[in-house]
Amino acid sequence: MEAIAGFDEYLGTKGLVFTGTVIGGAALIVMEVLDRVTQDVDCLDPKLPEEIKQASVDFARERTDDLALKENWLNNGPASLKLDLPGGWKKKIVRIYDGKNLTLYTLGRLDLLRSKLFAYCDRQQDLEDCEALRPTAAELRTCLPWLVERDANAMWPDHVKTSLRRLAEKLGYELEPE
Helix, strand or coil: CHHHHHHHHHHHHCCCCEEEEEEHHHHHHHCCCCCCCCCCEEEEECCCCHHHHHHHHHHHHHCCCCCCCCCCCEECCCCCHHHHCCCCHHHHCEEEEECCCEEEEECCHHHHHHHHHHHHHHHCCCHHHHHHHCCCHHHHHHHHHHHHCCCCCCCHHHHHHHHHHHHHHHCCCCCCCC
């Protein structure tokens, strides 16, 4: 949050304004779902304008505090996810940060959950983030068909079901996806 607030102020010193939709750990931190440090801010939409990209690089270089940022800390890494999200996702975004020069949105709950569950199933690294979102059994069952469609590997559907069962177990309930 400190970096987000600092970047908001920094944009003002450069006469810049930016509004974007972010996902991943940074979105969960801004929403106070997580209390940890993240390496980057994944901007799903829009494509970062060159002046915003450059401002983020300059901001990272000029910081003198203990929160060192990577040069590409603000990035469009997950932009391809826009093609996979269910239609109408833009109508469900929610505002999570409203600064003077920086406004951030994130996906609606189910779409944000889908994005985190996919990352968990794909990389097996986002289990704690998924736990922090505390999805219900009904939400996991709702996300299951979308998740299964994300990979053509014949073993993917069983892998997804096993991953969701593991998450449900961590959350204290059993899940028997269809």
